[in-house]
Amino acid sequence: GAGVSQSPSNKVTEKGKDVELRCDPISGHTALYWYRQRLGQGLEFLIYFQGNSAPDKSGLPSDRFSAERTGESVSTLTIQRTQQEDSAVYLCASSPAQGTQTQYFGPGTRLLVL
Amino acid sequence: SQKIEQNSEALNIQEGKTATLTCNYTNYSPAYLQWYRQDPGRGPVFLLLIRENEKEKRKERLKVTFDTTLKQSLFHITASQPADSATYLCALGDDKIIFGKGTRLHILP
Numbered sequence: 748g749a750g751v752s753q754s755p756s757n758k759v760t761e762k763g764k765d766v767e768l769r770c771d772p773i774s775g776h777t778a779l780y781w782y783r784q785r786l787g788q789g790l791e792f793l794i795y796f797q798g799n800s801a802p803d804k805s806g807l808p809s810d811r812f813s814a815e816r817t818g819e820s821v822s823t824l825t826i827q828r829t830q831q832e833d834s835a836v837y838l839c840a841s842s843p844a845q846g847t848q849t850q851y852f853g854p855g856t857r858l859l860v861l
Numbered sequence: 862s863q864k865i866e867q868n869s870e871a872l873n874i875q876e877g878k879t880a881t882l883t884c885n886y887t888n889y890s891p892a893y894l895q896w897y898r899q900d901p902g903r904g905p906v907f908l909l910l911i912r913e914n915e916k917e918k919r920k921e922r923l924k925v926t927f928d929t930t931l932k933q934s935l936f937h938i939t940a941s942q943p944a945d946s947a948t949y950l951c952a953l954g955d956d957k958i959i960f961g962k963g964t965r966l967h968i969l970p
Binding site: 751780782788789790792795797803838840842848849850851852853854855 | 960
């Protein structure tokens with residue numbers, strides 16, 4: 748079956764522009780995570796959606812970052828007024844509803860802010 | 862707050878030897894712990910999960926131990942191969958998963 752997909756795979760933007768990143772989780776997975784990973788660094792948790800519960804936004808670094816998820820499907824991560832320090836790989840992962848929260852990651856979106 | 866610690870320094874191991882990576886955690890009592898592998902330019906891939914009532918778990922050349930008293934998990938790769946070179950991440954959490962920073966492993970031919 749299809750895994751987690753993300754689009755675009757690469758994005759180059761100018762400082763100050765807004766960008767929108769998309770994640771399509773595995774069908775039926777109720778949990779969805781967004782992470783940021785700067786070059787050579789570990790995963791930085793951004794936001795967590797679990798079913799219909801209120802999302803855990805505790806990892807969002809500033810109010811320029813927001814994310815939405817429609818039901819248990821697609822999620823979009825929006826970065827407004829991008830800054831050069833936003834350059835990173837943005838990874839999305841989903842987990843099934845039952846059992847352990849084993850995560851299945853997408854290939855990521857490589858964002859470069861010039 | 863919950864904290865996961867993995868050795869941030871790269872680990873160099875000679876091919877054929879056993880590589881052992883450590884994951885320590887504090888302020889948490891997880892029901893299970895997971896290990897992932899991440900190759901450059903790719904997302905992490907799930908390897909193994911061990912539950913709190915399991916002391917050891919094996920999968921092919923991989924072995925994971927879980928000591929809930931020490932709050933530590935050890936990840937072993939036996940008969941290591943250059944293809945095992947990657948970053949290995951531990952993760953824990955019963956609802957929301959938290960990842961460690963990962964340890965880079967280099968298997969030297």
